[in-house]
Amino acid sequence: MLSALEVFTTVVVGVMVGVEFAVAFVMNRILGALPDDASQTGHSHGGRMLGAIMPVWYIASLVLAGIWAVAGRHHHGTGLVVTAAALLILSVIMSVLLLVPINNRNKAWTPGNRPADWKEQLNRWNRWHYARVAVIIAAFASLVAALV
Structure with missing residues (x-):
């Protein structure tokens, strides 16, 4: 049963990493290449869509890692699982303090009501997002290392 939990947790976190990596290095570049109105509308829609699912995914990943750490506390690799958690x-x-406030503003913007500094705010979100992606990649790598 522990093996199934380990694999399931690693897959859930790994897919989350893949989504966040794609947002950072694929979607944001695609949206950034569009004209301002389309770019801002795309970011706003993405903020609403991903803003609804990602909090659940982050918390579920954390809970799964926590369960793994407790259930496997006497097994090899527990320190790595605790590190991942x-x-x-x-x-x-980081999400709650740095990214969500910007996203909450962004998802309500339209081409008619966006602030003059909307690009600066999105750039700030992107910088924090890159840092968060690095953190979750490190968490994923710790989980993978705990498996071997």
């Missing part, structure tokens, strides 16, 4: 906690804190 700590990194996932950091990613949630």
Whole structure:
């Protein structure tokens, strides 16, 4: 049963990493290449869509890592799982304090009501997002290392 939990947790976190990596290095570049109105509308729609699912995914990943750490506390690799859980906690804190406030503003913007500094705010979100992606990649790598 523990093996199934380990694999399931690793897959859930790994897919989350893939989505966030794609947002950072694929979607944001595609949206950034569009004209301003289309770019801003795309970012706003993405903020609403991903803003609804990603909090659940982050918390579920953290809970799964926590369960793995407790269930496998007497097994090899538990320190790595605890490290991954700590990194996932950091990613949630970063999200709540740094990224969500910008996203909450962004998802309400339209070409008619966006602030003059909307690009600067999105650039700030992107910089924090890159840091968060690095954190969750480290969490994922810790989980993978705990498996071997």
